[in-house]
Structure formats: C-alpha cells, structure tokens
Amino acid sequence: ASTTDRVVDGPTPKHAQLREILRRAIERELPPGSPIPSERDLAERYQVSRLTVRSAIGKLVEEGLLTRARGKGTFTATRRMELQLYLMSFTDDMRRRGLTPATELLHCGSEAPPPETAGALGLAPRQPAYRLVRRRRADGVPLAVERGWYHPRRVPGLPDLDLTSSLYDQLAQHYDLRLDHARQTVRSEAADRETARLLGIRAGDPLLVFRRVSSASGVPVEDMTSWYRGDRYEVTMQLDRTV
Numbered sequence: 001a002s003t004t005d006r007v008v009d010g011p012t013p014k015h016a017q018l019r020e021i022l023r024r025a026i027e028r029e030l031p032p033g034s035p036i037p038s039e040r041d042l043a044e045r046y047q048v049s050r051l052t053v054r055s056a057i058g059k060l061v062e063e064g065l066l067t068r069a070r071g072k073g074t075f076t077a078t079r080r081m082e083l084q085l086y087l088m089s090f091t092d093d094m095r096r097r098g099l100t101p102a103t104e105l106l107h108c109g110s111e112a113p114p115p116e117t118a119g120a121l122g123l124a125p126r127q128p129a130y131r132l133v134r135r136r137r138a139d140g141v142p143l144a145v146e147r148g149w150y151h152p153r154r155v156p157g158l159p160d161l162d163l164t165s166s167l168y169d170q171l172a173q174h175y176d177l178r179l180d181h182a183r184q185t186v187r188s189e190a191a192d193r194e195t196a197r198l199l200g201i202r203a204g205d206p207l208l209v210f211r212r213v214s215s216a217s218g219v220p221v222e223d224m225t226s227w228y229r230g231d232r233y234e235v236t237m238q239l240d241r242t243v
C-alpha cells in the first residue's frame with residue numbers, strides 16, 4: 001500500500017476504510033497469488049485493532065479478491081477467480097465480451113415496492129422507492145429486461161440522472177456510491193408476453209433470470225431483477241477445486 005493510505009477517525013468505519021485501502025493495493029500492486037502481510041503486521045502498519053483487520057480481510061475473501069490457504073496465510077486470488085466473482089454492471093459485462101451495450105429507459109417512477117423488496121432494501125411498509133425498467137441491448141440485439149427498485153434515500157433524485165447509460169457509473173459519479181457487495185440468485189423462467197415482446201422472442205421461450213440485491217458499505221441500494229434471453233446469454237464460471 002502506498003504511504004498516503006491511512007485509516008483515520010471519521011464517519012466511515014475503520015474496517016471499511018482498511019478494506020478499500022487493501023483493495024487498491026491488491027488491484028495495483030499485488031499480482032495474483034501473492035501473500036498479503038499478516039494480521040499483526042497490517043494492524044501495526046495501519047494503527048488499527050486486529051479485529052478491524054480481520055473484518056476487512058474477511059470481506060475481501062467473501063468477495064473473492066483474497067483466498068485463505070489453511071496454515072499458509074492469505075493470498076490474492078488468481079485472475080480467473082476475480083473475474084468470476086467481480087460484481088459487474090451490464091455495461092462492463094458486455095464490454096468484456098467485446099459487445100457494445102445500449103440501454104432504453106422504459107419506466108421510471110416512485111412507487112411502493114412489494115413487501116419482499118421493502119424488506120431487502122430496509123424500507124418501511126408502503127414507503128415508496130424508485131422503480132426502474134430498462135431494456136438492454138448488446139450490439140443492437142435486445143438481450144435483457146431489468147425491472148428493479150432503488151432505495152430513495154441512498155439515491156435521491158435518481159430520475160434526473162442519465163438512465164440510458166451505465167447506472168453503476170452514474171451512482172459513482174453523482175452519489176460517490178460504489179456497490180461493493182451483492183447477493184445474486186439465478187433461476188430459469190419461461191417468457192411472459194410482455195417480456196417476450198420486449199426481447200423479440202416468443203412467449204414461453206426460455207429466460208435466465210438474475211435477482212441481485214446490491215449494497216454499498218453494508219447498506220442495501222438496489223433490488224434488481226434481470227431477464228436475459230436464454231438463447232443469447234450464457235454465464236461462464238471458473239471453478240477451482242478448493243476442498
């Protein structure tokens with residue numbers, strides 16, 4: 001880590017500050033598979049408790065940026081693992097595949113979400129949230145429909161942003177918000193009429209459905225479900241035998 005990186009007193013918890021410092025160090029300076037310093041060394045270097053170090057490292061392990069080898073220490077993950085577990089926007093996902101992304105905004109409003117979403121975002125019952133529906137294209141082909149919810153206090157004035165570009169970029173630019181964790185589930189579904197129409201397929205055709213609840217520093221921001229054409233989209237996973 002560079003010498004300007006310091007953990008300071010302030011509103012951001014120390015473990016979160018340290019996590020970001022370590023993330024930068026890993027991304028910039030540590031090649032895949034390098035050992036990271038011991039808990040004790042890191043605690044000393046950044047003048048924080050070992051508990052803080054443990055919490056910061058634990059989070060990076062969870063994200064897949066670091067891996068623990070029993071009895072040997074903690075190492076930066078191999079590149080493949082990072083790719084697999086990287087929390088990616090649609091825009092980044094398409095660019096990595098060499099495709100050009102495009103987005104149409106189909107709906108943007110403020111409504112009370114279903115109870116499940118209110119729960120996931122930590123909203124009071126019937127408290128409105130921003131609802132966003134977008135169609136995403138790759139090289140001009142309609143590939144996905146995204147319907148989801150955003151926490152109104154985390155992203156006030158969301159409807160005023162350019163919602164036809166990368167939302168994750170917009171959140172970073174306008175709210176300094178970096179979504180750093182997500183819980184994503186994948187399921188299959190047959191296309192209903194409306195989704196089929198939007199994607200240029202037939203009702204009943206297969207879709208891959210991803211529901212992602214994403215948060216920034218532990219605070220949930222989006223509950224987004226994406227319907228991808230089953231005939232056009234695939235997910236690649238790099239699986240290493242670790243047990």
Ligand code: GLP
Nearest residue numbers: 089090091166167168212224226
């Ligand atoms: C993926 C995720 C969505 C997320 C979107 C952001 O599609 N499934 O949950 O909202 O990426 O992508 P972008 O930043 O390109 O708008």
